[in-house]
Amino acid sequence: MPAKLVVQNLTHHYPDEYTGESVHALEKINLTVEEGELVTVVGPSGCGKSTLLNILAGLLPYRDGLVSVDGVKIEGPGSDRGVVFQEHAILPWRSVAKNIGHGLELKGMPVQERETRVTDFIKLVGLQGFEDKYPHELSGGMKQRCAVARTLCADPVVMLMDEPFAAVDAQTRITLQEELNRIAIATKKTIIFITHAVDEAAFLGDRCFVFSARPGRLKAIVDINIAREKRIWSAMNVNKEFLRSRDEILRLVREEVNIAVEE
Amino acid sequence: MLSRNNLNRFLAFWRHFSGAGAINLAFVIFGILLVWTLISHAIENPARYLPSPIAVALSSFDMVYKGLLPSYFGDTIGRLVVGSIFGLALGIPFGLILGINRTVADMFYPIMNFFQSISGIAIFPIIVVWFGNSDKTIFIVILYTSFFPIAFTVLSGVREIPMKYIHAARTLGANKFQIMRDVLLPGSLPHIATGSRLSIGFAWRAVIAGEMLAGREGLGWMIFTAQDVDRTSEVILGMLLIGLSWIILDHYLLRPFEADTIERWGLVQR
Numbered sequence: 346m347p348a349k350l351v352v353q354n355l356t357h358h359y360p361d362e363y364t365g366e367s368v369h370a371l372e373k374i375n376l377t378v379e380e381g382e383l384v385t386v387v388g389p390s391g392c393g394k395s396t397l398l399n400i401l402a403g404l405l406p407y408r409d410g411l412v413s414v415d416g417v418k419i420e421g422p423g424s425d426r427g428v429v430f431q432e433h434a435i436l437p438w439r440s441v442a443k444n445i446g447h448g449l450e451l452k453g454m455p456v457q458e459r460e461t462r463v464t465d466f467i468k469l470v471g472l473q474g475f476e477d478k479y480p481h482e483l484s485g486g487m488k489q490r491c492a493v494a495r496t497l498c499a500d501p502v503v504m505l506m507d508e509p510f511a512a513v514d515a516q517t518r519i520t521l522q523e524e525l526n527r528i529a530i531a532t533k534k535t536i537i538f539i540t541h542a543v544d545e546a547a548f549l550g551d552r553c554f555v556f557s558a559r560p561g562r563l564k565a566i567v568d569i570n571i572a573r574e575k576r577i578w579s580a581m582n583v584n585k586e587f588l589r590s591r592d593e594i595l596r597l598v599r600e601e602v603n604i605a606v607e608e
Numbered sequence: 609m610l611s612r613n614n615l616n617r618f619l620a621f622w623r624h625f626s627g628a629g630a631i632n633l634a635f636v637i638f639g640i641l642l643v644w645t646l647i648s649h650a651i652e653n654p655a656r657y658l659p660s661p662i663a664v665a666l667s668s669f670d671m672v673y674k675g676l677l678p679s680y681f682g683d684t685i686g687r688l689v690v691g692s693i694f695g696l697a698l699g700i701p702f703g704l705i706l707g708i709n710r711t712v713a714d715m716f717y718p719i720m721n722f723f724q725s726i727s728g729i730a731i732f733p734i735i736v737v738w739f740g741n742s743d744k745t746i747f748i749v750i751l752y753t754s755f756f757p758i759a760f761t762v763l764s765g766v767r768e769i770p771m772k773y774i775h776a777a778r779t780l781g782a783n784k785f786q787i788m789r790d791v792l793l794p795g796s797l798p799h800i801a802t803g804s805r806l807s808i809g810f811a812w813r814a815v816i817a818g819e820m821l822a823g824r825e826g827l828g829w830m831i832f833t834a835q836d837v838d839r840t841s842e843v844i845l846g847m848l849l850i851g852l853s854w855i856i857l858d859h860y861l862l863r864p865f866e867a868d869t870i871e872r873w874g875l876v877q878r
């Protein structure tokens with residue numbers, strides 16, 4: 346079976362209108378993501394992770410290389426690719442339920458059918474009782490749960506997540522990571538999860554793509570063979586596979602951070 | 609004389625019903641009325657220069673009795689409402705379109721800027737030449753006056769909406785129209801509210817000035833003509849009514865709208 350998502354020879358430069366120089370963000374990225382797989386992407390800050398994600402989302406036009414989902418070239422945003430952004434990007438003027446149902450509303454799904462689905466996803470992310478609240482009334486963790494539910498509810502083929510848990514406190518982050526793992530089991534979604542946290546990358550990923558410092562190159566791929574059902578934080582500090590893959594990712598990222606510092 | 613104890617009791621009662629803000633306001637109003645009364649008693653010929661609050665109140669009874677005041681008031685409010693509704697209905701979409709599309713904005717912005725500097729009063733003479741001293745003239749001037757503040761504020765409002773919201777909608781599959789309806793319009797509501805307030809405020813001034821210049825009956829006309837015939841109390845009465853009705857309009861129309869939308873959404877703090 347062909348891969349769900351394919352990135353071939355993707356290179357990206359940002360032009361700088363003021364200085365005339367350009368920023369070389371990505372260099373010849375080649376990678377594939379299989380159906381139902383959750384891959385994590387780590388790399389030092391500024392290495393082009395968000396750039397890659399925005400290109401996959403269709404929000405950033407690209408020239409060099411080819412990016413495709415199910416064999417179709419990505420040429421703009423589409424509801425086949427859902428995005429969870431790092432900053433809270435749920436709409437402040439919509440209640441939790443209306444945010445979660447937004448994608449279905451845009452597709453023109455009838456109200457009743459939509460409400461049933463929305464209720465399911467509210468349950469999935471544990472936001473019962475908050476349906477009619479507005480985003481400013483939610484904690485950071487709840488906002489991101491809402492964002493995750495909004496993306497899932499639109500039923501995308503691929504879910505793209507850009508450091509979605511970076512802005513919440515450590516305790517909440519752990520809960521959200523376990524919840525995402527549970528969601529991955531329940532929905533079997535293909536997920537690309539970007540992070541700069543090595544623990545997170547090893548905990549969530551079936552595979553982890555490690556990027557080099559800018560210009561971002563795919564430096565290494567680390568396989569993490571842990572059954573999803575076994576991924577619980579309380580069991581991780583005795584899980585050999587977790588510790589091994591985490592240390593390997595850490596070592597790979599450290600090399601890059603040191604290079605970035607020495608420059 | 610009011611004893612201290614009674615006064616305290618009265619104050620507590622008042623506070624209980626209206627909160628500290630209202631009581632402060634009542635003091636300020638009382639102070640103004642007091643100073644006003646004192647001045648009008650101190651000067652010669654107060655009927656011409658500054659009739660006392662009581663004289664003004666009496667003349668208002670008189671005018672209500674004759675049915676003049678309600679009719680002037682209705683005329684003025686009618687013009688204001690019609691004119692500013694059209695002004696807002698044109699200005700809001702115009703601002704939205706300019707906010708979205710840089711090319712269109714670059715095309716129209718200088719022209720808008722040009723006209724914005726020519727106040728409603730300054731276009732009055734040419735409108736009178738075209739349409740005579742008619743209600744149509746006043747309507748056009750109000751529309752013209754209320755159009756620019758709202759168009760400019762909405763334009764800047766759209767540009768201030770964080771890109772992340774537009775991106776989120778696009779990745780959910782929203783088309784251009786849906787982005788306009790679900791993101792840009794609600795996202796610029798804080799600016800629409802401010803802009804509406806500015807626009808209606810300007811329109812309110814324009815309608816008064818318009819009545820004076822075009823000689824159409826209404827509050828503005830009342831102030832203007834009363835001055836000629838030395839009925840200063842009517843001039844002051846007209847001014848008071850203009851100010852009060854603006855406050856009422858703002859309090860009962862614009863404020864509740866803001867409370868239900870932008871405050872509910874946490875877009876502004878109060």
Ligand SMILES: Nc1ncnc2c1ncn2[C@@H]1O[C@H](COP(=O)(O)OP(=O)(O)O)[C@@H](O)[C@H]1O
Pocket residue numbers: 359360368369370388389390391392393394395396397559
């Ligand atoms: N819109 C942009 N214009 C110009 N340069 C940009 C833009 N966005 C990102 N960059 C630059 O591209 C590089 C990669 O950025 P980004 O993809 O955001 O990195 P990461 O998400 O890995 O931290 C950085 O050096 C950043 O400064």
Ligand SMILES: [Mg+2]
Pocket residue numbers: 394395507508
């Ligand atoms: Mg980033």
